[in-house]
Amino acid sequence: MLHVENITKHFGGVVAVSGCSFHVKPGSVTALVGPNGAGKTTVLDMVSGLLPVDSGQVLLGERNLTNKQPYVIANAGLSRTFQQVRLFRNLTILDHLMMAKDNDDTRLLFNIWKRKKVEQDFFAAHLGRFKVTKPLSTVVADLSYGQRKLLQLAMATLKPHHLLLLDEPVAGVTALVQEEIETLLLEMRGKPTPGADAEETMLIVEHDMGFVRRLADQVMVMDAGRVLVSGTPEVVLSDPRVLEAYLGV
Ligand SMILES: Nc1ncnc2c1ncn2[C@@H]1O[C@H](COP(=O)(O)OP(=O)(O)OP(=O)(O)O)[C@@H](O)[C@H]1O
Ligand SMILES: [Mg+2]
Secondary structure, eight states, rough: OOEEEEEEETTTEEEEEEEEEEEOOOOOOEEOOOTSSSSSHHHHHTTTTTSOOOOOEETTTEOOTTOOOOHHHHHHEEEOOOSOOOOOOOOOOOHHHHHHHHOSSSSSSHHHHHTTTTTTHHHHHHHHHHOOSOTTTOOOGOOOOHHHHHHHHHHHHHHHOOOEESOOOTTTTOHHHHHHHHHHHHTTSSOOOOOOOSOOEEEEOOSOHHHHHHSSSSSEEEEETEEEEEEHHHHHOOOOHHHHHHOOO
C-alpha cells in the first residue's frame, strides 16, 4: 500500500528525518510512535505532499507520489488529519464538509452554493456518526476543541480514500471524546472505505500507548528521524531499544 523509501528532510541545520523507510500493509492499522521531535509529523507531511522530501521516495500502491502537490496526492486516495487542527474559524461545519467531499473542482464557492441544497441530510448523518453534535450551520469558532477534532476526522473520512493518516487523533481531548474516537476507529478497522473497494488502511501517529495497543496491528517506532523497530504492539512496545528511546531506561 504505502512504501516510504529512505526519505530525508533537513530544516536548515536540523535533520528532522534521516533515511526513513517503512511499509504500511493494505487493511492494516499501523501506529507510528516515538518521542517528541522524532520526525513523525514531518514524515506525514512529506507523505501527504505538504513538505517536499530532500531525497527518497513515497509510493502509494504502484504510484510514485514523491513531491507531488497535496491535491494530487489527496486525489490518489490519501486522506489525513493534523496534529494542530486546521479549520477555518469563520466557516461553518457544512462549509468544511463540502470542501472535504471533493477537491477536483476549483470553482469552490459556486459549488458550495449549489450543493448546499442537496447534501445536507447526508452530511447530517455523517456528522452524527462522528459525534459532532452541533448543527451544520455552526461556525468553527463556536466548537470546542474536541468537536473540532471530531470534525477533522469526519472530513478526512468523507472522501473516498485508500489510506488514512491521523496525526495524534486523541491528543488534548477529554476522556469521553478519546473514547468516542477510539470506538469510531475500531468500527472502521477492517471495513471497506466508502467509495473504495478495499479495507480501511490507517497510519496513526499517537503518544497514548494504551490507545496504540488496542487499535494497531503494527507499530513502528521512530527515533531521531528514522524507524528504529517495527512489529506487533506486544513485541515492539516491550523491546529494550524502544524503552530506551522513549523512556530513557
Ligand atoms: N518547519 C520546521 N522548521 C524547522 N524545524 C522543524 C520544522 N518542523 C519540524 N522541525 C523540527 O524537526 C524535528 C522533527 O519534528 P516533528 O514535528 O516531525 O516531530 P514529531 O515526532 O512529530 O514530534 P511531536 O511528537 O512533538 O509531535 C524537530 O526537531 C522539530 O523541531
Ligand atoms: Mg508531531
